[in-house]
Amino acid sequence: MIEKPIKYFFIVLFSLLTGISCQKTKILTAGGTVQFSVDTLKFDTVFTTQGSYTTGLLIYNPQNEEIILSSVRLQSGASSYFHLNVDGFQGNNISNLKIAAHDSIYVFATVKINPNDTLTPFIITDKLIATLNGKDFSIPFTAYGQNAHFIVSDSIGTSTTWLTDKPYVIIHYAVVGPNATLSIPANCKVYVHQDARIFVYGKLEIDSAGTDSVVFQGDRLDRAYFGYVGYPGEWGGIYFVTGSYGNINHAVFKNCGGATSSYLNFQTQSAAIEVDSGAYLKISQSIIENSIGYGLLNFQGNVTGSNCLIKQTGAEAFIMLQGGNAIMTNCTFANYGSSAISHSNYKTVTLVNYLPIGNGQYIPGNLHADFRNCIVYGSLDSEIVCDSAQGATAYTAMNNCLLKTGSYFESFVQFNSCIRNSDPLFKDPTNGDFHLTTGSPAIGSGNSIYNSGPDLDNKAFKNDLGCYQY
Numbered sequence: 001m002i003e004k005p006i007k008y009f010f011i012v013l014f015s016l017l018t019g020i021s022c023q024k025t026k027i028l029t030a031g032g033t034v035q036f037s038v039d040t041l042k043f044d045t046v047f048t049t050q051g052s053y054t055t056g057l058l059i060y061n062p063q064n065e066e067i068i069l070s071s072v073r074l075q076s077g078a079s080s081y082f083h084l085n086v087d088g089f090q091g092n093n094i095s096n097l098k099i100a101a102h103d104s105i106y107v108f109a110t111v112k113i114n115p116n117d118t119l120t121p122f123i124i125t126d127k128l129i130a131t132l133n134g135k136d137f138s139i140p141f142t143a144y145g146q147n148a149h150f151i152v153s154d155s156i157g158t159s160t161t162w163l164t165d166k167p168y169v170i171i172h173y174a175v176v177g178p179n180a181t182l183s184i185p186a187n188c189k190v191y192v193h194q195d196a197r198i199f200v201y202g203k204l205e206i207d208s209a210g211t212d213s214v215v216f217q218g219d220r221l222d223r224a225y226f227g228y229v230g231y232p233g234e235w236g237g238i239y240f241v242t243g244s245y246g247n248i249n250h251a252v253f254k255n256c257g258g259a260t261s262s263y264l265n266f267q268t269q270s271a272a273i274e275v276d277s278g279a280y281l282k283i284s285q286s287i288i289e290n291s292i293g294y295g296l297l298n299f300q301g302n303v304t305g306s307n308c309l310i311k312q313t314g315a316e317a318f319i320m321l322q323g324g325n326a327i328m329t330n331c332t333f334a335n336y337g338s339s340a341i342s343h344s345n346y347k348t349v350t351l352v353n354y355l356p357i358g359n360g361q362y363i364p365g366n367l368h369a370d371f372r373n374c375i376v377y378g379s380l381d382s383e384i385v386c387d388s389a390q391g392a393t394a395y396t397a398m399n400n401c402l403l404k405t406g407s408y409f410e411s412f413v414q415f416n417s418c419i420r421n422s423d424p425l426f427k428d429p430t431n432g433d434f435h436l437t438t439g440s441p442a443i444g445s446g447n448s449i450y451n452s453g454p455d456l457d458n459k460a461f462k463n464d465l466g467c468y469q470y
Contacts, residue, residue, distance in 0.1 A: 036059060070131045149166055203247070404421055
């Protein structure tokens with residue numbers, strides 16, 4: 001008695017399923033429109049031959065029916081500087097692309113610009129065209145190109161002065177040879193690739209007068225990709241090898257400290273500047289900022305610094321490992337952390353006369369450090385570590401400095417007329433502005449016998465602490 005209802009149930013179900021499967025998607029065959037997610041696809045400045053990041057847009061179908069784009073193409077076709085990937089298909093002319101009703105497809109684009117004889121930035125343009133039912137819809141593509149001097153895994157064997165007509169771009173590494181001097185003048189722009197580091201065997205001279213600092217930064221100029229901010233580790237750093245010399249005046253090293261491939265088996269550290277045993281560096285009126293590792297690492301080397309600012313580093317802003325020699329005058333070392341850098345595991349300054357090698361073992365080295373009219377401050381309870389081990393000498397003097405310290409220090413540390421744990425009242429430390437403000441205890445607390453000359457802003461010395469005179 002129940003067979004008949006069951007039979008009719010399956011007949012009805014089959015009819016419903018058959019009816020659904022026979023329905024066809026309605027396709028718009030005349031008229032219609034498409035919409036783009038941007039009105040112009042823009043690329044920031046791209047160094048010639050180096051390419052750029054990938055950016056993109058969406059093509060929308062606002063209709064209630066499916067559409068078929070007969071083509072999505074670049075006006076210049078295969079000869080374009082731009083290159084497309086449309087809905088997963090590579091090429092500068094893709095045909096028969098379906099877009100469901102009220103749906104969209106992705107278009108990704110890159111640009112690679114060939115060099116020419118232009119010294120100033122130039123504009124490259126093209127047009128993206130989507131054709132629907134015989135009608136073209138388009139938006140422009142624009143990119144700025146910049147010719148450059150490229151240093152690709154290259155060694156500088158003779159004394160050389162870089163030019164200022166075009167930027168310099170360093171890829172893999174640049175080596176200043178043992179008998180060479182590399183001079184970098186004011187207004188020279190230096191961009192360094194992510195895998196690159198500068199090795200100095202001979203001498204590096206950076207002497208930029210006034211406020212025209214020589215800026216070292218990563219070669220990714222497509223800042224829109226980074227949200228128009230700098231990120232630590234965008235390139236490596238500068239490594240001063242044993243026997244080398246550096247004389248740096250008015251330079252900025254930013255967004256650096258990234259790990260790079262070794263050169264001739266040198267095991268470089270993550271540091272903006274590393275000074276090895278027996279190397280000499282004199283640095284003045286310069287800034288190191290946003291290093292993913294150390295700011296300035298002195299590994300048994302010899303460093304003299306004045307009116308410098310080292311800020312926002314992932315590890316110590318200034319560190320001496322296994323000893324070495326340092327005289328730092330009117331310098332500001334400051335760490336408050338940022339959205340890209342955590343300041344929780346490392347102090348701002350560390351001075352030790354040994355190198356830990358594990359299992360309680362270490363390698364000693366003589367330490368001599370003299371800080372004069374300096375500021376060491378940050379967001380931790382204590383921002384400086386001084387420690388010594390047997391087997392080597394240790395001497396540290398803090399003269400007329402403002403320090404954020406703990407309550408205990410080893411006997412080899414001498415404090416002379418120092419201010420401890422008193423807020424220096426920086427102008428805006430969260431955003432990296434370490435100028436002094438009214439009422440700062442650093443104002444007038446310096447010693448004039450340590451007068452190191454003009455500050456980081458080229459203001460005359462007025463007995464204030466740190467790199468900025470009030």
